Amino acid sequence: MVDQEQHTIVALVQDKPGVLNRVASMFRRRGFNISSLAVGRSETIGFSRMTFVVDGDLATVDQVTKQLYKLIDVVKVSDISEEDVVLRELALIKVRTTPSTRPEILQLAEIFRSSIVDVSSDSIILEVTGDVEKVDSLIRILRPFGIREVMRTGRVGLMRGMSKSLALEAAGRPGRPVGRGGAV
Amino acid sequence: MKLTGGQIVCESLLMEGVDVVFGIPGGAILPLYGTFSQYPQLRHILTRHEEGASMAADAYARITGKVGVCMATSGPGATNLVTGIATAQMDSVPLVAITGQVARPAIGKDAFQETDVTGITLPVTKHNYLVMSADEIAPAIKEAFYIANTGRPGPVLVDIPRDVFQETAEFIYPETVDLPGYKPVMDGHPSQVRRAAQLINEAKRPLILAGHGVIISRAYRELQEMAEKAQIPVITTLLGRSAFPDAHVLFVGMPGMHGVAYASLAIDEADLVIGLGMRFDDRIVGRVSDFAPNAKVIHVDVDPAEIGKNVHTDVPVVGDLARVLRQLNPLVEQTTRVEWLQRMDQLKKDHPSLRIRDTNKLLPQQVVHDLCEVTDGNAIVVTGVGQHQMWAAQHYACREANSFITSGGLGSMGYEVPAAMGAQVARPDRTVWSICGDGGFQMTMSELATIAENNLPVKFAIFNNGYLGMVRQWQEFFYRKDYYATHYTGNPDFVKLADAFGIKGIRVTERSQSLDAIREAMAHPGPVVVDFVVEEEENVYPMIPAGMSTAELLEEPHMEEARW
Numbered sequence: 001m002v003d004q005e006q007h008t009i010v011a012l013v014q015d016k017p018g019v020l021n022r023v024a025s026m027f028r029r030r031g032f033n034i035s036s037l038a039v040g041r042s043e044t045i046g047f048s049r050m051t052f053v054v055d056g057d058l059a060t061v062d063q064v065t066k067q068l069y070k071l072i073d074v075v076k077v078s079d080i081s082e083e084d085v086v087l088r089e090l091a092l093i094k095v096r097t098t099p100s101t102r103p104e105i106l107q108l109a110e111i112f113r114s115s116i117v118d119v120s121s122d123s124i125i126l127e128v129t130g131d132v133e134k135v136d137s138l139i140r141i142l143r144p145f146g147i148r149e150v151m152r153t154g155r156v157g158l159m160r161g162m163s164k165s166l167a168l169e170a171a172g173r174p175g176r177p178v179g180r181g182g183a184v
Numbered sequence: 185m186k187l188t189g190g191q192i193v194c195e196s197l198l199m200e201g202v203d204v205v206f207g208i209p210g211g212a213i214l215p216l217y218g219t220f221s222q223y224p225q226l227r228h229i230l231t232r233h234e235e236g237a238s239m240a241a242d243a244y245a246r247i248t249g250k251v252g253v254c255m256a257t258s259g260p261g262a263t264n265l266v267t268g269i270a271t272a273q274m275d276s277v278p279l280v281a282i283t284g285q286v287a288r289p290a291i292g293k294d295a296f297q298e299t300d301v302t303g304i305t306l307p308v309t310k311h312n313y314l315v316m317s318a319d320e321i322a323p324a325i326k327e328a329f330y331i332a333n334t335g336r337p338g339p340v341l342v343d344i345p346r347d348v349f350q351e352t353a354e355f356i357y358p359e360t361v362d363l364p365g366y367k368p369v370m371d372g373h374p375s376q377v378r379r380a381a382q383l384i385n386e387a388k389r390p391l392i393l394a395g396h397g398v399i400i401s402r403a404y405r406e407l408q409e410m411a412e413k414a415q416i417p418v419i420t421t422l423l424g425r426s427a428f429p430d431a432h433v434l435f436v437g438m439p440g441m442h443g444v445a446y447a448s449l450a451i452d453e454a455d456l457v458i459g460l461g462m463r464f465d466d467r468i469v470g471r472v473s474d475f476a477p478n479a480k481v482i483h484v485d486v487d488p489a490e491i492g493k494n495v496h497t498d499v500p501v502v503g504d505l506a507r508v509l510r511q512l513n514p515l516v517e518q519t520t521r522v523e524w525l526q527r528m529d530q531l532k533k534d535h536p537s538l539r540i541r542d543t544n545k546l547l548p549q550q551v552v553h554d555l556c557e558v559t560d561g562n563a564i565v566v567t568g569v570g571q572h573q574m575w576a577a578q579h580y581a582c583r584e585a586n587s588f589i590t591s592g593g594l595g596s597m598g599y600e601v602p603a604a605m606g607a608q609v610a611r612p613d614r615t616v617w618s619i620c621g622d623g624g625f626q627m628t629m630s631e632l633a634t635i636a637e638n639n640l641p642v643k644f645a646i647f648n649n650g651y652l653g654m655v656r657q658w659q660e661f662f663y664r665k666d667y668y669a670t671h672y673t674g675n676p677d678f679v680k681l682a683d684a685f686g687i688k689g690i691r692v693t694e695r696s697q698s699l700d701a702i703r704e705a706m707a708h709p710g711p712v713v714v715d716f717v718v719e720e721e722e723n724v725y726p727m728i729p730a731g732m733s734t735a736e737l738l739e740e741p742h743m744e745e746a747r748w
Contacts, residue, residue, distance in 0.1 A: 014364065072366045
């Protein structure tokens with residue numbers, strides 16, 4: 001791809017078995033590239049939110065949006081790249097420690113406002129939350145000490161300010177989800 | 185009253201107005217088949233292969249506009265449906281496939297005849313369901329029919345485990361569906377419609393590209409009204425054949441890879457291309473950067489994802505085609521466009537495509553021409569995929585709308601036999617001619633048994649050239665005539681084969697026998713197989729090789745026996 005732009009897309013989906021598979025299958029089948037994906041329940045029972053970070057130019061992202069909409073279980077899709085949004089990612093980082101490096105690592109953790117969630121004799125686990133750049137730079141700084149494992153959630157995003165709940169709106173009708181969307 | 189899952193399926197199908205289903209039973213779906221005898225209103229046609237069931241249901245749906253229904257058991261039964269389901273998906277055909285699944289406790293255990301059918305069909309269905317309790321059956325079927333035949337139609341699969349068919353539940357058929365993520369837009373946005381009208385009124389050289397959407401939306405009258413009012417020449421895609429009368433003075437023809445040269449050249453010269461219910465397929469567009477270089481593009485389609493997918497669009501209008509045209513036509517100005525129409529006539533004169541050369545040999549194009557003559561253009565024509573399909577599209581001038589049934593998008597060889605069966609079931613009153621390749625025919629000819637069993641008077645014209653003809657043509661043009669694996673040296677005797685099925689067979693080897701053979705087939709009350717032993721190495725012209733433009737267009741060689 002010539003254009004290496006990244007777009008953040010948020011999708012409100014019906015919480016049915018296989019919905020993640022449907023979405024992932026569409027991305028794979030049409031050759032769209034996801035660099036990060038996060039899924040979780042929304043404010044309303046029966047609906048989940050997915051945050052995608054998609055590589056590609058505007059035309060690609062336009063197609064991604066439309067193809068997502070075509071999936072029956074997808075209720076609402078928004079490209080929030082140009083919006084006033086809060087984007088966050090959480091990472092757990094396990095770093096090797098020795099008695100001599102531990103104080104320095106703890107100091108770095110504090111600078112990055114990350115918390116220590118586990119300490120053992122030869123390693124500690126840091127939990128850091130922030131935008132991608134912050135998480136990236138903490139990992140970069142810790143690398144010389146010996147990173148054992150990293151687990152990142154992928155980006156999640158919300159628009160700032162008051163907006164109506166689309167999930168509540170979608171759910172605010174009689175009836176209930178039926179069948180099972182796909183076998184997963 | 186409580187019913188079994190099997191009874192609920194049948195009751196639900198009746199609620200949806202289903203009168204015929206195509207299928208084959210097996211272990212997992214047997215509890216459903218066990219209830220069929222209680223529902224004589226549901227006609228079950230037992231095909232010989234599940235692909236025959238899905239393709240017959242597909243053609244039935246294309247002809248009637250109703251949802252076609254097919255059934256199969258779990259595992260191999262369901263996987264055999266897949267090519268027909270994918271065919272329906274590519275060509276936007278409303279289809280509901282009901283498959284049996286292994287019993288719930290066995291799911292995921294690699295049980296006998298278990299496959300993950302919802303997983304397999306995920307990318308080739310509009311939607312699918314795995315129904316895990318009997319009380320979910322009725323809502324799932326309600327939604328399946330609704331999704332299949334609204335918006336852009338498509339196939340929906342409902343997978344039901346064996347023990348769910350046996351479980352009982354209260355039968356309540358829902359009156360409405362609750363699908364917050366599925367709200368097809370039917371009316372065009374008024375400001376987009378106005379912008380489209382403005383472009384049309386300002387255009388000097390507009391062209392309509394009419395596709396399958398005209399037929400699906402039954403927008404024939406509206407299309408004709410627009411074309412006539414604004415005097416716009418009409419090009420039809422392969423799936424748009426019979427959407428606009430061939431005899432109409434504004435009819436141009438089919439463009440693209442094997443379209444008429446003047447249609448493709450007209451697109452080059454147009455200053456406005458109006459795509460109506462079509463998707464700018466690569467067989468039409470060729471090299472995207474060279475497509476319609478002088479034109480602005482209006483694209484009307486019910487599927488928003490088609491807008492801008494393949495070509496740049498200046499004015500998109502999303503909505504049901506008939507409705508959008510009814511909004512658009514009053515805003516389109518009446519005009520004459522003498523100059524542009526004269527230019528079209530000139531293009532036709534300068535590039536006279538589709539001439540059939542004068543010879544005593546049995547040319548496939550001539551056979552299509554003869555079929556058209558004897559049937560007076562009134563048959564339903566069903567084709568397979570390949571050279572014969574292109575010749576049929578080029579030379580059969582349908583008089584009646586929605587009379588050309590073909591696998592356009594997926595290009596499924598073998599479609600011609602079961603689809604002709606489905607078309608004949610849909611319209612017992614009409615003559616159905618299946619134009620077959622000898623290759624495709626042999627993929628699905630087992631359905632001749634189904635056709636004989638149900639006494640369906642389908643007429644088959646096998647274009648028997650002993651080759652996978654279109655592949656051979658590509659080998660001739662692009663692979664130095666290396667005819668590897670395209671020559672059939674052991675074809676059966678198709679007349680004897682027909683006889684074995686109890687079907688009348690006729691062989692035609694001479695040009696002079698063709699018309700009489702077609703008349704004889706028409707006069708016979710039952711099904712007939714006519715084996716036309718045609719010229720072996722005839723090529724389809726014109727041709728724009730894949731991914732190229734009109735600059736690389738190959739018109740037919742003008743001299744007898746000349747080969748490119």
